Amino acid sequence: MKSVLPLSTVLAALFVLWYGFAVWMNSPLQRDLFANAGNTAYSSSDLAVAALNMERPKLPAPHQVAGELYHLIIATAPDSKRSLVYHASITLQETLIGFFFGSLFGIGLAVAIVFVRPLERSLMPWIVASQTVPIIALAPMIVVILNQFDIGGMTPKAVIAAYLSFFPITVGMVKGLRSPDPLQLDLMRTYSATSSQMLFKLRTPSSLPFFFASMKIGAAAALVGAVIAEVTKSEDGGLGARLLAGSYYGQTVQIWAALFTAAALSGALVGAIGLVGRLTLRKMAFPT
Amino acid sequence: MPEAAKSDDFVIDVTDLSLTFETSDGPVKALSGVDLKIARGEFVSFIGPSGCGKTTLLRTVADLEQPSSGSIKVNGMTPSEARLNRAYGYVFQAPALYPWRTVASNIALPLEIMGVPKAERATRVARGLDLVNLSGFGNKYPWQLSGGMQQRASIARALSFDPDLLLMDEPFGALDEIVRDMLNEQLLRLWEKTGKTALFVTHSIPEAVFLSTRIVVMSPRPGRIHDVIECKFPRDRTLDIRETPAFLEVANRVRHGLREGHSYDV
Amino acid sequence: MNANRLADLGPPLLFGIVVLALWEAISRIAGVPAIILPAPSAIGLRIVTSVPTLAADFVQTMRGMVSGYLIGNAAGLIVAILIDRSPFLQRGLLPLGNLVSALPIIGVAPIMVMWFGFDWQSKAAVVVIMTFFPMLVNAAVGLSGAGAMERDLMKTYGASYEQTLSKLRLPAALPFVFNALKINTTLAMIGAIVAEFFGTPIVGMGFRISTEVGHLSIDMVWATIAVAAVTGSAFYALIALIERRATFWHASYRAR
Numbered sequence: 001m002k003s004v005l006p007l008s009t010v011l012a013a014l015f016v017l018w019y020g021f022a023v024w025m026n027s028p029l030q031r032d033l034f035a036n037a038g039n040t041a042y043s044s045s046d047l048a049v050a051a052l053n054m055e056r057p058k059l060p061a062p063h064q065v066a067g068e069l070y071h072l073i074i075a076t077a078p079d080s081k082r083s084l085v086y087h088a089s090i091t092l093q094e095t096l097i098g099f100f101f102g103s104l105f106g107i108g109l110a111v112a113i114v115f116v117r118p119l120e121r122s123l124m125p126w127i128v129a130s131q132t133v134p135i136i137a138l139a140p141m142i143v144v145i146l147n148q149f150d151i152g153g154m155t156p157k158a159v160i161a162a163y164l165s166f167f168p169i170t171v172g173m174v175k176g177l178r179s180p181d182p183l184q185l186d187l188m189r190t191y192s193a194t195s196s197q198m199l200f201k202l203r204t205p206s207s208l209p210f211f212f213a214s215m216k217i218g219a220a221a222a223l224v225g226a227v228i229a230e231v232t233k234s235e236d237g238g239l240g241a242r243l244l245a246g247s248y249y250g251q252t253v254q255i256w257a258a259l260f261t262a263a264a265l266s267g268a269l270v271g272a273i274g275l276v277g278r279l280t281l282r283k284m285a286f287p288t
Numbered sequence: 289m290p291e292a293a294k295s296d297d298f299v300i301d302v303t304d305l306s307l308t309f310e311t312s313d314g315p316v317k318a319l320s321g322v323d324l325k326i327a328r329g330e331f332v333s334f335i336g337p338s339g340c341g342k343t344t345l346l347r348t349v350a351d352l353e354q355p356s357s358g359s360i361k362v363n364g365m366t367p368s369e370a371r372l373n374r375a376y377g378y379v380f381q382a383p384a385l386y387p388w389r390t391v392a393s394n395i396a397l398p399l400e401i402m403g404v405p406k407a408e409r410a411t412r413v414a415r416g417l418d419l420v421n422l423s424g425f426g427n428k429y430p431w432q433l434s435g436g437m438q439q440r441a442s443i444a445r446a447l448s449f450d451p452d453l454l455l456m457d458e459p460f461g462a463l464d465e466i467v468r469d470m471l472n473e474q475l476l477r478l479w480e481k482t483g484k485t486a487l488f489v490t491h492s493i494p495e496a497v498f499l500s501t502r503i504v505v506m507s508p509r510p511g512r513i514h515d516v517i518e519c520k521f522p523r524d525r526t527l528d529i530r531e532t533p534a535f536l537e538v539a540n541r542v543r544h545g546l547r548e549g550h551s552y553d554v
Numbered sequence: 555m556n557a558n559r560l561a562d563l564g565p566p567l568l569f570g571i572v573v574l575a576l577w578e579a580i581s582r583i584a585g586v587p588a589i590i591l592p593a594p595s596a597i598g599l600r601i602v603t604s605v606p607t608l609a610a611d612f613v614q615t616m617r618g619m620v621s622g623y624l625i626g627n628a629a630g631l632i633v634a635i636l637i638d639r640s641p642f643l644q645r646g647l648l649p650l651g652n653l654v655s656a657l658p659i660i661g662v663a664p665i666m667v668m669w670f671g672f673d674w675q676s677k678a679a680v681v682v683i684m685t686f687f688p689m690l691v692n693a694a695v696g697l698s699g700a701g702a703m704e705r706d707l708m709k710t711y712g713a714s715y716e717q718t719l720s721k722l723r724l725p726a727a728l729p730f731v732f733n734a735l736k737i738n739t740t741l742a743m744i745g746a747i748v749a750e751f752f753g754t755p756i757v758g759m760g761f762r763i764s765t766e767v768g769h770l771s772i773d774m775v776w777a778t779i780a781v782a783a784v785t786g787s788a789f790y791a792l793i794a795l796i797e798r799r800a801t802f803w804h805a806s807y808r809a810r
Contacts, residue, residue: 003645010646025669058669122565130783131740136660137747137760137782140767141775145591220656227658231751232764240661247664247752255664263657270656352706371712378710384703387803388725397721398711429803 015062019052022061026051029058060253068257081237084261090238091226092265094154098161099222103215105162106169113170114177114203115195131167136160136225140232153236157229164225165218172214176207209286212277219269227262239265298361299453299485300326300349305358307344307511317510318344322358324504324513328452331479331486333496333503335542337550341511342489342504346455349487350378363452374402376453377446381461383438385430385445392417392426395445402449416444419478436467443475447482454479454486461491469527472498480523493546494530497539505542507549515545592773600773601780607762608781614758616785618674619746622681627738629682630689631731635719638697648694651687659684663749672753681745685738689731696730697723729804732797739789747782 030051034042042050052061060068072084079086113120143156180202188198230240239262246255307319319341326332334342347353348360351367362370370376377398385394395416399409417423420440430438439459446454460468476499479486490496496503497519505515519538521529529535574594580586581593592600601608637643663680670676700723708718750760759778766774 003649006642006644006646007649008646010643010650118565122569125566126570136744137763137779140751140764141772141779144767144770144772148587216656220658224658224660228660228748228751231748232767243661243664244752247667250668252665252668259658259661259665262661266657267653350710352709371710374712376710378707380703380707382703384701384707386704386722386725387805388728388801401708401711401713401717401721431803 022059023048023051025059026057060256064253065256068253087237087239087242088261094157094226095223098158099165102162102165106166109170110173113174136228139229143233157226160229161222161225165222168217169214172210176210177203180206216270216273220266223266298325299328301361303359306356308356320510320512330501333500334489335496336506339508340506342506346489376455377451379446379456379459381458383442390427391441395448398449412448416448420444436463454484457489493539493542505545514549596773597776600777610757611759611762615746618677619742622678623742626682626685627689630686631693634690634693651691655687660748663752667753677746677749680749681742684741684745688737689734692730692734696727700726728801735793743786
């Protein structure tokens with residue numbers, strides 16, 4: 001709570017800076033527009049106001065972005081192809097499906113790594129190496145390959161979302177499953193606990209903080225995957241497709257609106273997981 | 289100005305010192321009405337149960353804590369001025385050596401900060417290593433040394449810039465008894481050789497009696513001085529003195545004082 | 555020591571070779587169409603015959619990636635040091651930094667193209683934004699991490715803020731700084747390549763991938779990905795090597 005004042009101060013300052021930059025960056029173009037229209041008798045405040053309301057600004061002003069967001073979210077029917085709600089729901093579906101399967105695979109892999117020693121030594125280096133490959137670069141290719149199998153629509157994007165989310169979840173869960181104090185593990189052994197008993201009674205509860213932390217990262221990664229995948233196959237819509245469309249047609253404000261929506265979606269997902277996490281951990285008496 | 293001359297004779301002059309901490313459980317009186325005068329060249333031990341304020345007193349001398357009331361003068365100055373004047377060397381319970389520096393480089397750290405030129409730094413470091421019998425280990429890293437050796441390096445570091453005052457907070461607490469005995473003897477020789485004034489916080493009665501010229505027994509809640517015991521053993525003493533009746537008599541007096549202090553406990 | 559290192563390499567290397575061999579065998583035997591998944595040998599051939607193209611793409615993407623990486627990390631570190639003296643600014647900026655790290659930053663690529671043009675500068679700008687926040691957050695955490703005892707020691711020497719910063723807190727922060735540098739190698743590669751999906755002159759790894767996919771020349775796509783994989787791994791390994799030299803003293807190296 002004590003971050004509220006500093007945070008709002010910083011945000012307010014950023015807001016003011018944004019307006020300043022918008023005037024500064026848009027003015028040259030606005031001057032040209034005035035000149036082309038034969039308008040030479042404008043004051044600097046006229047210039048500033050005009051610069052903040054351009055149709056194709058270099059940097060849209062905050063109120064322009066807000067206006068576009070209002071227009072595309074509230075003022076447009078949710079099932080229209082112009083609505084950001086429509087595109088956001090597409091992206092959200094891909095993200096959630098991908099995140100779900102990515103989590104399943106990630107957690108399963110983590111359990112396997114913790115219980116089957118040789119698996120870690122042969123597999124982990126490759127998994128780590130795979131993350132140094134910009135997996136996202138595979139997005140266009142995965143889309144094409146799945147297309148050959150007549151698998152289109154959301155699936156390729158969900159696959160990419162799943163691929164991007166599984167690694168942070170695996171790494172986090174391996175750390176979490178290994179986090180119990182060695183003393184606790186020894187104690188379980190004195191009870192002749194089986195591996196699965198140790199898994200469920202000790203390792204899983206201990207890993208909860210790591211679980212929620214890595215789920216947050218995984219969810220954000222899944223969203224990024226879905227958005228980028230949509231850029232490469234934009235016919236099916238989604239926020240990434242809107243980003244691409246805005247970029248092709250020079251619709252700056254549209255790009256910003258799509259970006260803000262994606263950011264809001266990401267924030268909402270991570271925030272929701274964080275909330276569930278805090279409540280669960282508090283209930284289980286973890287220090288939060 | 290006889291008053292001023294008198295206070296200048298004392299390296300440390302504590303008058304009616306009080307310090308209250310604000311904690312989440314309410315105010316805690318760490319020190320209450322402490323009066324103490326320490327002359328040059330003394331070795332003064334502070335002993336007492338936890339919460340008696342011995343570490344707090346040491347930290348206040350070092351300007352690491354601010355008193356709530358009362359006065360304290362170090363070398364005739366306020367603790368703050370004394371600190372900026374580099375009047376003392378501090379040794380913590382843990383060696384607190386920087387792992388990215390070699391032992392020699394660690395000992396040179398205060399010298400670097402104080403702007404001592406490179407050549408002089410080298411001579412002082414060599415002298416410091418010699419003083420604590422660590423010559424030849426200058427190029428090692430702290431984590432390559434045993435706990436006892438690290439603590440010796442920490443003492444060498446505290447002495448490298450030749451302060452008058454040596455402040456030590458349970459420096460040997462984490463070491464085993466044999467190493468501790470050895471280091472006690474080495475510290476005594478070092479003190480004898482350099483003539484520093486030493487303030488030494490400890491939990492160990494034999495250690496306090498062996499090393500000190502005076503022992504300050506403190507008691508908790510509120511932290512205050514319970515007893516001050518003079519110790520006049522010959523300066524060239526060895527560890528054998530711990531078996532003598534004179535030693536045991538002083539140790540018993542200390543123990544008695546501690547027990548009395550403790551009787552306010554639950 | 556060397557024998558241990560080789561033994562460490564054994565299992566993953568063996569695993570990799572087995573996978574490659576299986577891949578090759580399945581491709582030939584099952585006759586998997588090259589459009590779906592070319593055999594490793596076909597990819598290898600493609601790499602060897604396309605060196606000039608691959609090299610030109612590599613150089614173009616590297617221009618954006620390396621300059622963005624250097625600027626973004628430097629900026630993150632410098633800002634962390636600048637806000638070090640102001641707990642107020644820290645409490646305002648760091649939660650923001652954490653939030654921004656979770657966002658799809660890559661989406662700013664089209665905006666950067668609009669501001670900096672089609673060439674590598676816009677890609678560098680994307681990389682700067684992507685690497686700035688992880689470095690800022692990690693460096694800030696690192697700077698706050700020096701122990702109370704060590705800081706008290708500096709006080710007893712009458713050390714100034716600058717001396718305490720340079721002799722204690724910055725060295726102590728290095729492990730965190732390198733953590734961010736390693737994370738950022740991946741982010742930089744992703745940023746540089748994916749930013750090219752949004753518009754680029756006719757050269758660059760991201761460009762190559764997206765256009766060759768359109769031509770269904772999947773072997774060329776895989777060839778480019780292979781180059782990207784090697785580059786990414788080498789980059790990460792380089793940073794890890796520098797980290798080892800700079801933070802050899804850290805407990806994590808001794809607990810082996």
